[in-house]
Amino acid sequence: MFTLPLTSLVTLAAIILFFVMGLRVAKARGTYNIPAPATSGDPIFERHFRVQMNTLEWLAMFLPALWLGAIWHSDGVAAGLGLVWIIGRIIYMVAYVADPKTRSLGFVVQMLATLSLILLTLFHIVRSFL
Amino acid sequence: MFTLPLTSLVTLAAIILFFVMGLRVAKARGTYNIPAPATSGDPIFERHFRVQMNTLEWLAMFLPALWLGAIWHSDGVAAGLGLVWIIGRIIYMVAYVADPKTRSLGFVVQMLATLSLILLTLFHIVRSFL
């Protein structure tokens, strides 16, 4: 059975971070009085909500890229880039809620981590065909 | 080749359930006259839409947790917890559309199933490092 322990651990960390973002949205619903199913009505609530939604969009790219990187290159390198992604996402979350204009740094960090995983995998796949 | 038949079957059931939620949103677009790309304008339509979106958020946590649980623990236990997740999601879907205030039961059931898969995997990974 293939297990890839470090990549598995980073995957768990990423989905736990996403779970925490969901808790922050739920809490913001109470604080700013935005009952479900509404998703707008207060600017701070909308920042929490957009942090969660943008992270969801990126999980759809990051998790496949992470596992492809682990399978095609190595568990350690994929997990390392995965850790960079998580750090970028935490910076993004904190900065976006404080001021949406400052969200670029964390965003770029997690984007570069994801693109690195994609390019790393692409390199190995192309080489396997040669 | 590793196949994990029960986990594969539960994965198919989860994505078919999500497909059905999409059909319900499409039908609600017609019934409540909300042409795309709008996603608001009628409270019942918004409930259907939020059921689908919330399930999407949880699929991003559930599917990785399900497969990690299957790989690190067993096909049968992971699939069993996956079945609990699906039942929780169906309860959530029906209750949310009837009355958003009653959505907690189904939500908690699927959350506990997901957290169980995360903890089960974490236990095995940590043990593998010792």
Add this chain to the structure above:
Amino acid sequence: MFTLPLTSLVTLAAIILFFVMGLRVAKARGTYNIPAPATSGDPIFERHFRVQMNTLEWLAMFLPALWLGAIWHSDGVAAGLGLVWIIGRIIYMVAYVADPKTRSLGFVVQMLATLSLILLTLFHIVRSFL
């Protein structure tokens, strides 16, 4: 190690397409002056945004179905259906932005590709139990 090269390549292509959709949303934010965290306010911006969100919903069904199809049937057939999915998604993207009423063709193409992967996998799983 199992690698499934064609399925890996199609997975990369799908997430790169999704990345491009994100870039188009970011560009539309500038063009139509919709600063984050808002996701509405201009009909053309909303089309770009809905293309991305609908693709996210379908990635949650397509990627698991693609890999189940590759594992249970074959790398080549799964990747072929995955390529059809990508073509359908590109048609959908272009048509939706031009006129939301013309989004059906691309949508149906990618839906049939996903359902084919689901049915193919279901066939093999059921047969494995007999």
